Amino acid sequence: MVRRIHIFDTTLRDGEQAPRCSMNLAEKLEVARQLEKLGVDVMEAGFPAASPGDLAAVREIAGCIRHSRVAALARAIESDIDAAWEALRKAESPRIHTFIATSPIHMQSKLRMTPAEVVAQAEWAVRHARRYCSDVEFSAEDASRSDPEFLCQVFTAAVRAGATVINIPDTVGYTYPAEFSALVSLIASRIKDIGPVQISVHCHNDLGLAVANSLAAIQAGADQVECTINGLGERAGNAALEEIVMALHTRRDLFDCATGIVTSQIFSTSRLVSKVTGVPVQINKAIVGENAFAHEAGIHQHGVLANRSTYEIMTPESIGLPRNALVLGKHSGRHAFEARLAHLGFSLGPEEINRIFAEFKILADRKKTVTDRDIEALARGASAVVPETWRLERFAVHSGTGMSAACNVCLVHKDGSSIEKAAVGDGPVDAAFKAIDAIVGRTLELEDFRLTSVTAGEDAQGEAMVRIRNDGKTWNGHGLSTDILEASIKAYLSAINTMVWEEASYA
Ligand code: KIV
Ligand code: ZN
Numbered sequence: 001m002v003r004r005i006h007i008f009d010t011t012l013r014d015g016e017q018a019p020r021c022s023m024n025l026a027e028k029l030e031v032a033r034q035l036e037k038l039g040v041d042v043m044e045a046g047f048p049a050a051s052p053g054d055l056a057a058v059r060e061i062a063g064c065i066r067h068s069r070v071a072a073l074a075r076a077i078e079s080d081i082d083a084a085w086e087a088l089r090k091a092e093s094p095r096i097h098t099f100i101a102t103s104p105i106h107m108q109s110k111l112r113m114t115p116a117e118v119v120a121q122a123e124w125a126v127r128h129a130r131r132y133c134s135d136v137e138f139s140a141e142d143a144s145r146s147d148p149e150f151l152c153q154v155f156t157a158a159v160r161a162g163a164t165v166i167n168i169p170d171t172v173g174y175t176y177p178a179e180f181s182a183l184v185s186l187i188a189s190r191i192k193d194i195g196p197v198q199i200s201v202h203c204h205n206d207l208g209l210a211v212a213n214s215l216a217a218i219q220a221g222a223d224q225v226e227c228t229i230n231g232l233g234e235r236a237g238n239a240a241l242e243e244i245v246m247a248l249h250t251r252r253d254l255f256d257c258a259t260g261i262v263t264s265q266i267f268s269t270s271r272l273v274s275k276v277t278g279v280p281v282q283i284n285k286a287i288v289g290e291n292a293f294a295h296e297a298g299i300h301q302h303g304v305l306a307n308r309s310t311y312e313i314m315t316p317e318s319i320g321l322p323r324n325a326l327v328l329g330k331h332s333g334r335h336a337f338e339a340r341l342a343h344l345g346f347s348l349g350p351e352e353i354n355r356i357f358a359e360f361k362i363l364a365d366r367k368k369t370v371t372d373r374d375i376e377a378l379a380r381g382a383s384a385v386v387p388e389t390w391r392l393e394r395f396a397v398h399s400g401t402g403m404s405a406a407c408n409v410c411l412v413h414k415d416g417s418s419i420e421k422a423a424v425g426d427g428p429v430d431a432a433f434k435a436i437d438a439i440v441g442r443t444l445e446l447e448d449f450r451l452t453s454v455t456a457g458e459d460a461q462g463e464a465m466v467r468i469r470n471d472g473k474t475w476n477g478h479g480l481s482t483d484i485l486e487a488s489i490k491a492y493l494s495a496i497n498t499m500v501w502e503e504a505s506y507a
Helices: 012-017 027-037 052-064 078-088 105-112 115-132 148-160 179-190 208-218 241-251 263-277 298-306 334-343 350-366 373-382 428-440 484-505
Strands: 008-009 042-046 069-075 094-101 136-141 167-172 198-203 223-227 390-398 407-412 418-425 444-451 462-470 471-482
Touching: 008 148, 008 241, 012 027, 012 042, 012 263, 027 042, 027 052, 027 208, 027 263, 027 298, 027 390, 027 484, 042 052, 052 069, 052 078, 069 078, 078 094, 078 115, 094 105, 094 115, 094 167, 094 223, 105 115, 115 136, 115 428, 136 148, 136 198, 136 373, 148 167, 148 179, 148 334, 167 179, 167 208, 198 208, 208 223, 241 263, 263 373, 263 471, 298 484, 334 350, 334 373, 350 373, 373 428, 407 428, 418 428, 428 484, 444 484, 471 484
Parallel strands: 008 042, 008 223, 042 069, 069 094, 094 136, 136 167, 167 198, 198 223
Antiparallel strands: 390 407, 407 418, 444 462, 462 471
């Protein structure tokens, strides 16, 4: 029988923990729903003891996810474990994930505990977590730099206390495939006799080996791999989910393993995570990079035309990237549009489809042809769960070389009133944002602003990403238009709408 490898996604915890990758509550919920659609076995939703916002996010995710397990991280201390359970109690399938460091450097310099104290604390933490929850994962932080015999001792204590999963993290991305595989084999041979327990690995990418080390661990007997979408995570990131899954899928002959991942959801998940974090996917990134399926060299194109397998080891369709993008235009009907959305992996309700279909018609009027990338961008925007407190009615801009820019913006509030203000700024975007600040009555700090084009060509849509800061908190916003100033204004408004919605929800 084919071995089943469990995919534990930690985009919302280890991924979100990385600098400039933070997500707000609405974004975390959107990503969690997409991870469920992707078919992850476990999603780590956050670290509830870290902040009240983290606890609230884990609680919301736990309340709405039904088909994946929801895990929450906790240090091996009482208050963390209690907070994790507080956040998870409504989950259909909760998991408490508790950890303590086991390497000499961490025990001496960070924990200031003796090895015997660490064993006792690990055992106590698992027992305490088991009082709440029948599924408890225990991680030995910095396992790859720990003494293997000591690791076996800690894991034995954790399993005796009731751990259902033991996780071997390469916390600092230090190990090497052959070495890691030997460590996993040793632990599996010692621990599996003690009780029914899953062996898990969690690899960081400091030396670019996270995926290689995870695959070596699978060959050595690991049942679960921890990973993130697009390889997001602390420092150089975690092992990339899409790379591990597609390696197992493409080299089934070698690994003889299967996952529960719906691979056709990989591309949209990658784009969604990139959109909400504002972290672009590197162009030549394996599996999900823009060039991953592009054949430029003449000799390659010739080979691919003769037989795709000459240069393609997997198909773009297998990750949800349709090869023959059907071109839609202003004469295309709702039926064709809806079918295209379904083909691209979006299952939206009738109201959302109506809304994006209306946006599609406006876009089709502005652009000769609407591509799959355009439709995806529209659909990703439409699935946002934040209500529109402010909507753009119109704007006008006056700018030129050697002069300040002036922008007039008119916004409509959800109560139906409209307000118009003008402002002068250092360029049209600055002027527009100042006019919006004046309308909404705030002075917001613009922490990040980026513009990219969705497709090539003169009539390409511009996608704007902004990050605003207010009172020490940040919010991301996205906007899409063939007019880059309009895209920027929409992005700024979407960040403001999220901020207003969160302030009202958690007042
Ligand atoms: O990298 C690490 O060791 C972790 C643990 C908390 C699992 O993220
Ligand atoms: Zn980690």
